[in-house]
Amino acid sequence: MSLTQIGISGLQASQTSLNVASNNIANAETEGYSRQRVYWFPTYTLHPGVGTKGTGVNASSVDRIANSFLTAQMWESQSLAEKTATFSGYIDSLDQWLGDDSTSLTSGLESFFTTLNGATVDPYSSAARQVILSESNKLAQQFTTLNNQIVGHQGLAGRQLEASVAEANGLLANIAGFNDQLKKISASGEVANEMLDQRDLAVKELSKLMGINVLEQPDGNLNIYLKSGQPLLIGDQRNSLSVTGSASHPDGFSLAFESDSASLQVHGDPGGSIGGILNYQNGTLRQAQNEIGRLAVVIASTINAQLRLGEDVNGNSGVDLFSDLTNPASGIFSLDVASTSVSDMRITDSSQLKASDYDLRVDNTGNYVITRLSDGVQFSGSLSGAGTDTLSFDGVEIDINGAATDQAYRLSPVRYGARDIDAVLTEPFALALAAPGSGVADNSNLQTILQLQNDALIEGQSSLTESYTRFIGDIAVQTSQAKTEADGGKKLFEQAEASRNAYSGVNLDEEAANLLRFQQLYSANAQVISVARQTFDSLLRMF
Template sequence: MSIISIGVSGLTAAQIALSTSSSNTTNAYTAGYTLQVANFSESTSGSGVQIASVDRQYNQFVTSQLNGSISTESALSTYQTEVDQIDSLLADGDASLDTLMQGFFSSIQTLTSDASDTAAREEVVGAAQTLTSQFTQLGSYLDDMASDVNSQIGDQVTQVNDLTEQIAGLNKKISLSDALGSTSNALLDQRDLLVSQLSELVDVDVTTQSNGSYNVALSNGLALVSGNDSFDLQTAVSASDPTQTAVTYVDAAGHTTVLDDSTFEGGSLGGLMDFRDTSLNDAQNQLGILAVSLTQAFNSLQASGIDLNGDTGSAFFSVDDPSIYGNTKNTGDATLSATFTDDVSALSATDYTVKYSDTDGYTVTRNDTGASVTSTYDANNDSLTFAGMNVAISGTADNGDSFLVLPTRNAASSFSTLTGDGSLIAAGTSTGSSDNSNALAMLNLQTDSIVGGSKTLSQTYSALVSDVGSTASRVAGQLETQSGLTEQLTSLQQSESGVNLDEEAANLIVYQQYYQACAKVVEVGTSLLDTLLDIN
C-alpha cells in the first residue's frame, strides 16, 4: 500500500472517530443514549488503519440491576402516593370520626341528665346525622379511590402493550441489521430505553437471543415479547369480585389467562394492585365494621327500650347488608344473600370465601389469612351462619362453586340515620318520660368492647389511623432507601455508559490532531510522488 493510501486510511478512521466523539458530545443529555467508542485496528491489507467497529459501552448486568431497582422504586412510589391520601384523610383531627363519635356520645350523656328534654334529644339526632354523614363521605372517598385504582390499572396495561409492541418492532429491525452484518447503536439505545420505561410499569426479566433480539417476560415466565412478536395484557372484571379489575394475558393462540395480582410485584402496576389488595381494602373494612358495630349495638338497645311516645324503640341507624358475589365461573344456579345476626361481637373486618364441594358441602375461609372459619349449616332453612352473619341459600350449587362475601367493605358509605325525630330515641325502659335507664346503656357503648368483642369504637378507629400511618411511614422509608439504591446504580451505569463531556472534548482535540497528522502523511506522499514524476 502506498504512503498516500496509508494516509487516506488514517483520514477515514479519523473522520469516523471524530464523528463518533461528536455524536457522544451532542447526545450527552439524550435520554437512553449510550456512550460509543470507535475501535481502531490495523488494516486487513496489512498497512494503514481501519475502524473495526463502533461499539456501545454497555453493561447488561448493571442495566438489569438498574431496571430491577427502577421497578421496585416505581411500585413503592405508586403505593406511597395512594396510601398518603388515606393517611391525610384519616388524620384530619377536627373532622375525624373519633372526634365525631365523642361528640355523639357526649350528646347522649346530656340526654341521660334529663330524658324528657326535647332539645337534648334533638342534639343526639343532630350529632348522629353529622357522624353518619362523615362516615358516608369517608366511605365514598375510599370507594372512589377503588374505582380510580381500577381505572389506573387499565391505563397502565395500555401503556405496557404499547411499549412491548415497540420493543418487538425494534427486535425485528435489529435482527435484520445483524443479518446484514451491521448493527445500529441507535436502535439498541431505543430498545433499552423502552425496556427501562417498561420496568417502571411492571417487573420484567430480559434475555438476549443469539440474533440480538430481546425476550421480555413477566415474573411468572409468560412472555410479553419474544423476538418479533409481542403479547398483550388485557383488563377484565374479576370473576370472583366484580368491584375489582383483573389483568389477563393473551397468548399467541388468542387464549386468555387471568393473572394473579402477585404476578405484578414491581412497577407502578404492582404498586397499585398491592395497595388495592391491602391498605385500601383494609381501610374500607375497618371503617365498615365501625359502622356495622355501632348500628347493630345501638339498634339492639333501641329495640329493648321505650321512646318518648311510650312505644317500643325502632331502628335508629341503618347500614347495608353484606354483599355476596357468585363467581362468574360457577356452574350451579345457587345464589347467596346475607344479613347481620344479633351477635355483633362475632363480626370481623375481613372478607370471606364460601365454597361448595360434593364431599364437604359449604366451607368458609378468611381471605386475609386463608384460615378456615367455623360455620353452621341449617338444612331446614338452607342457610349458613358464620362470623356474625346469616347467609340464605337459594338454588343448588355445583361442586367447586364459590362465593365472595364482603361483610363490611361497603358499609361505611351506606351508613345513615333513619330519623330526624328526637322523640323516637328509646332512652328508657318504662313509659316514664324521664326514664334514662336505656340512655345510660347507650352511653356505655362508648366504652364497651363492641367491635369484634375485643375493642371499643375509639380503639378500633385509633388502630386504623395507626395502621395506615405506620404503613405510610414504612413505605416512605423503603422508598427513600430504594431511591438511594437506584441513584447508586444509575451513577454506576453512567460511569460506564454515560457521556463525559470533558473526556469527549479531549478526544475531539486528539482526533483532530490525528486527522491533521494523517493529512500531513498524504501531503508528504503527494510531494514525493510529484518529485519522482519530475525526475528526467
C-alpha cells in the same frame, strides 16, 4: 500498498473516530444513549515465502458500549422504585384525609355521645330528642362521606391503572417494531446503535410500569415476559394487557393477560407502578373500607339492639335508630356462574366481627373452606349433603345448600357498612330512652346506651374510638414504612442507573481527550500523505 494509501487509511480512520467522539459529546445528555467506540484493525497483505506486509488501518466498525447485566439490573431496580413510590403516594393521600379533623370519625362519635349525655337531664324533652336524631343523621353521613372518599380512591386507582396499561401496550408495540427493524438491519450486515438505544429506552419505560424478564435472542430480538411468566413479546409477535373489574367488583380492578387464544387474570404482584396501584387497592384501601364498615355495623347494631330493649314516651317498644346492617346481602358475591348455593348471610355477634373479606370454596365432594383474607385464617368442614346448612365464623352466619359442590364466593359482611348506614328514625318521641314500665322521665336505657361509648365492642378488646384511633395509627405507620421503602427503592435505582451510565454513558473529559488525540492522529496521517507526495515529487525531479 503505497505510502500515500497507508496515510489515507489512517486519515479516514482518524476522521471516523473524530466523528464518533463528536457524536458522543453531542448526545451526552440524551437519555438512554450508549457511547460508541471505533475499533481500529491493522490491514496487511500476505506475501508467500515472505510473510505479511502492513497496508494501513481499517476503522469501519463502530461498536455500542453496553453491558446487558447492568442494563437489566437498572430495569429491575426501576420496577421496584416505581412500585414503592406509587404505593407511597397513594397511602400518603389516604393518611392525610383519614386524619383530617373535618372527616375524622373520632370527633363524630364524641359529638354523638355528648348529645346523648345531654339528653339525660330531661329525656322527655322534644328538643333534646330532636338533637339526638340530628346527630345520628350527621354521624351516618360522616360514615357515608368516608366511604365515598374510599370509593373515589378506588376509581382514581382504576383510571390510573387503565392509563398505565394503555401506555404499557403502546411500549410493547414500539419494542416489537424495533425488533422487526433491527432484525432486517442485522440481516443486511449493518449496525443500528442508535435504534438499539431507543429500544432499550422503551424497555426502561416499560419497566417503570411493571416488573419484566427480558431475554435477548441470537438474532438480536428481545423477548419480554411478565414476572408471572406470561409472554408479552416474542420477537415482533406481541400479546397485550387489559384492565378488568370495577370499583364495585369484589376484587376491584384487576390486570388481565390477553392473547389470541385466551384472556387470563394476572395473579401475584406485577411490579412497577401497576403493582403499586394494585397493592394499594387490594391491601390498604380494602382494609380501610372494611375497618370503617365494621365500625358502622357495630355502632348501628349495638345501639339498635339496646333501643329495642327500651320503651318510648308512648309506652311502645323501642325501634331502630339506624338502618339494620345485620343482613348484608350485598356482601355476597358469586365468583362464577355455577355458584348459586349461598342464600343468606347475617351478623349474629357484632363484637366478634373482623375487618376482613372472606373467600368460600366448596369442592366437588362438598368439603368447604372459608378463608379470612386479612390474615389467611381458615374455617373448614363438610356440608351435610341435604337441606340447608348454616356455617358460622367470626360472628357471621351463612346459609348454604347442604348438597352444594364446586362453589366459589367472596363474602364481605362489613365492607359496605359505611355505605349502607343511615339514620332511619324520624319521630323524636319514638326514641326508647326509658326502661320498660319506668315512665317517660326515666333515662335508664339512655344511660345503658351511653355506656356503649367505653365498652369493648370491637372484638371484645377496644371501644369504638379506640379501634378507630388504632386504625388511623396503623395507617400512619404503614405510610411511614412506605416512604422509607420508596426512598430506599429510589436510591437503589439511582445506584443501578449510575453503574450503567458509568459503563455506557458519555464521559465528557474522556471524549475531549479523544478529540485531541484523534485530531493529532489526523494531522500525523496528513503529514504522512504530505511526505509521500514530497518523496514522489523528488523522485520525479531525478528524471
